[in-house]
Amino acid sequence: MSVWQRVAKPTTRRGKRVLLKREPQVVEGPKRALFFQGRKCSEKVRALLKDLHDFKKPDGVKLNRKHDITVFENAKPVEDVCRKYEAPLFMLGSHSKKRPDNLVIGRMFNYNLLDMIELYVESFTGLKEFAESITLGTKPCLVFNGPLWEQTDELKQLKSLFIDFFHRETVENIRLQGLEHTLSFNATPDGKILLRSYKIILKKSGVKTPRVELDEIGPRVDFTLRRSKLPDEDLMKEACRKPKELRVIKKQNISTDELGNTHGRVHMGKQNIKTIQTRKMKGLKKTAAERKAEKLKILKVVNNNEAVAENGDR
Amino acid sequence: MDDLLLKSSSNDQKYKSIDVNKLIDLNYDLGTLLAEDTNDFDSNLLNQKKNDYLLQLTRDNTQLLINQIWELPTERVEEAIVVKLPIQKTRLPRMKPIPKPRPLTRWEEFAKAKGIVKKKKAKLSWDEHLKKWIPLYGFKKAQSEKEKDWVLEVPENVNPMEDQFEKKLHAKSERVAKNELQRLRNVAKAKKIKVPRVGVTNSDVSTAKDLQVAVTVAKSSTASLGKFQKELPKEKEAKGVADITPGASRKRKMPPVSGDVEKTENLAIVDSVLNKRPKLSIDAVVDKRVNIEQVQRNSRDKSSSSKKGKSTAKKPKGKAGQRKGGKKGGGRKRR
Structure with a gap:
């Protein structure tokens, strides 16, 4: 037998499970994020990567070695690394004379680069500098301040990227006492993007809803926009498609009134009135003569048919 | 207040x-x-x-x-x-594309086209010979087969020295191999991987088409690429085997440039269609003839007066008449 191109066939049950998990799913889990460094990386950016990785735990992977990668020139190596670690989100820190303190945030669709944005880390104060801290792994509240977030394509995309990066995962329920972290993204008129992170303290307010107080926990980062690669429109559309199974189909013709009764509207097809059996009356009955004529008619037809059949036999 | x-x-x-x-x-x-x-x-x-x-x-x-x-x-x-949180409004891109349903296997496709529905079989069945309940599959089924087949009949037309047990075992392994091959083919089709053709597998499972392929490939596998190989009277070359036939190229023939050539080629096609003769099978004709004669003889025996079946028009014989084509020049067609 000639050689078949290899179809990866798992040898163990566990391997099979792993391969099955890697295949496209209808409902996807939280996105993993990859944090790594380019050719050179400044201490500032490295510390920032570490702090953001802490926020992303346990869905974050941090690589400690340097990588000879420049994403904007060639995205292939990043795609490969992301595929290897199964992480559709990445954060790449680098430092060069031309672009000091550089941070690239990007994401993949099917391990092909979808979009990415390059940021300059102007100033950074790490988690360690602040006294307060929170339990890691909680779902944060995301607050976007400033009218600029809606105005330019880059910032719109950056907002989507930030939400994708930090929203952790889609949940149905949330514990009220578990709300203890707020991430604030501010796009100021002078072109800066200020990232602040606070701990939420819920205090009594005399009513059911508590009074919110905030404590800064860091990191405190000031970004400026650099280069960006916006997503291909078709690819983005394809990536944002919802599977058929998850689409909500509206139930038609069902309504509920004030008393909580459910009403349904049923549509009838067209009725065949001609053959419907109505009330039988003596006046509408056929007379004997009519019945006889009908019988004769039927007999004639039958006789004709028989004659034709006999002819055919001959 | x-x-x-x-x-x-x-x-x-x-x-x-x-x-x-x-x-x-x-x-x-x-x-x-x-x-x-x-x-x-x-x-x-x-x-x-x-x-x-x-x-x-x-x-x-x-x-x-x-x-x-x-x-x-x-x-x-x-x-x-x-x-309870409401449904997320912000549309975020997915990690991977939406999964597609698994494509049908070749059998499933066929069964769907023909409307074949899988019937449920009982897990256990009573074996009259062994007086036991035998499962549909599994080691107990295999055991029961062994128990039943402690002796095998030697068919009349085979070599009496042949080991029937070994033959049975071999046939089974062949079937398993064939099934595995089909399974892999289905997997490859589902994953859109191109696989090379298998070639000639085994005389037991191969079809007439496979034989034709084997002949075509074997004939062209000489030092002169089969140019001097003799052709059998009704031999046809297998189609779609250019990639495994030495010396054959998959290039398509370009249509003729000049109008004259095109005209003659088209006329030749029309002629070949119009000159087609009805297919005659010598055996069928002979059988019919024999049958008619027999009927005549019988009727003559019964009543010599009635001579109904004597109208015997001349039937065309298979060997008579001109045949199209005939023997062409030696060697295989050059491509």
Whole structure:
């Protein structure tokens, strides 16, 4: 037998499970994020990567070695690394004379680069500098301040990227006492993007809803926009498609009134009135003569048919 | 009443308010715990006390978000109060494309086209010979087969020295191999991997088509690429085997350039269609002839007076008549 191109066939049950998990799913889990460094990386950016990785735990992977990668020139190596670690989100820190303190945030669709944005880390104060801290792994509240977030394509995309990066995962329920972290993204008129992170303290307010107080926990980062690669429109559309199974189909013709009764509207097809059996009356009955004529008619037809059949036999 | 008012006013003094005034209302996406404030910044405060201002701004917006969340329906799950979040409004791209349904295997396709539905078989069946319940498959089934087949009949037309047990075993292994091959073919088709053709597998399982392929390939596998190989009278070359036939190229013949050549070629096609003779099978004709003669003889024996079946028109014989084509020049066609 000639050689078949290899179809990866798992040898163990566990391997099979792993391969099955890697295949496209209808409902996807939280996105993993990859944090790594380019050719050179400044201490500032490295510390920032570490702090953001802490926020992303346990869905974050941090690589400690340097990588000879420049994403904007060639995205292939990043795609490969992301595929290897199964992480559709990445954060790449680098430092060069031309672009000091550089941070690239990007994401993949099917391990092909979808979009990415390059940021300059102007100033950074790490988690360690602040006294307060929170339990890691909680779902944060995301607050976007400033009218600029809606105005330019880059910032719109950056907002989507930030939400994708930090929203952790889609949940149905949330514990009220578990709300203890707020991430604030501010796009100021002078072109800066200020990232602040606070701990939420819920205090009594005399009513059911508590009074919110905030404590800064860091990191405190000031970004400026650099280069960006916006997503291909078709690819983005394809990536944002919802599977058929998850689409909500509206139930038609069902309504509920004030008393909580459910009403349904049923549509009838067209009725065949001609053959419907109505009330039988003596006046509408056929007379004997009519019945006889009908019988004769039927007999004639039958006789004709028989004659034709006999002819055919001959 | 006064007491209540007094109490509430004292509450106001004791606790800070949860109300926040905004020029433009925020946009919320409670499914993502997201709030968007599109109000302009206070540029004075932003420049002078940046961090304090941002803290205050974020506090206000978080307060508004929390106010919204606290209004959602709550539930009690294991000593904790949880709220049910609405569906996420923000569209985020997926990690991987939407999974596609597995394509049908070749058999499933065929069964669907023919309307074959799988019948449910009983897991156990009573074996009259062994007086036992035998499962449909599994080691007990194999055991029962062994018990039953302790002796095998040697068919009349085979070599009596041949081991029937070994033959049976071999046939089974062949069937297993064939099934595996088909399975892999289905997997490859589903994953859109191109696989090379298998070639000639085994004389037991191969078809007439496979034989034709084998002949075509074998004939062209000489040093002169089969140019001097003799052709059998009715031999046809297998089609679609250019990639495994030495010396054959898959290039298509270009249509003729000049009108004259095209005309003659088209005329030749028309002629070949119009000159077609009905297919005659010598055996069938002979049988018919023999049959007719027999009927005649019988009728003559019974009643010599009636001579109905004597009308014997000349039937065309298979060997007579001109045949199209005939023997062409030696060697195989050059491509």
